[in-house]
Amino acid sequence: MPTEPGRPGPAGGADRSGGADPAGGVEAAGGAEAAGPGAAGGAGPVGGPAPAGGSARVLLVVALGGGLGGLARYAFAGLGTAGTIAVNVLGSALIGVLMVLVPRLHPLARPFLGVGVLGGFTTFSAYALDAVRLGGLRAAAYLLAVVVLAVAATALGAAVTRRVLR
């Protein structure tokens, strides 16, 4: 089974026995990655956050953050498509801010806030279903407009945060 350097144990398999993972390893892995965000391919993003290993502690904060993010998204549910646009653009702006801040934060900040809260807050599935319901040219316009807004929001969030920190 291939393992990734800097990560304790094989992915997946280690997750089930994750409870046995020494906490120190998790912190070390998280810290190492936090020190060099954007380093290699493994410097994955927040969804792929793999800062820390698959320990029970990380799974717990991902679950808690995901639940809270989902509830926050649910508050926008009554707005329909406008709500989907709002959570996705807002969440994308915040991920830009967070990823610049992550190296300065606690190792669990990325799994909790990035993977959990923001991952649970934003949604791709509702966006895709919105497009199916709109259909035709309106769907195309909606898909493109949101993706442009979201990517711009992430880039802007990161740029503003870098500037403020400088």
Next chain:
Amino acid sequence: MTVLLVFAGSALGAVARYLTDRFVRGRTRATFPWGTLAVNVVGSLLLGCVAGADPAWAASVGTGFCGGLSTYSTFSHETVRLLEDGRHGQALVNVAANLGAGVAAAAVGCLLTR
């Protein structure tokens, strides 16, 4: 009650997304974000399937699990990361693949359960 279903579904979806991404990253050296594409397509298919279901299913599986499993913020972040790294082609393919496959999956889900 609905709030609890949404919370539990989202929590489970987020954990499934995290484990999927770790699994994919552990097996490929590619810079392309395959893990996020996978969860977005599966989440869209599943949401299409429960789109017309009764409120409890729609809340727990649709709003909860599918919303927690799929993600826009990570998709957006990964696209920006690819652009910053000068991988413009991959960024474009990432957007096209997520939008194309995600919408197609949602449409298939709706058709399957109509």
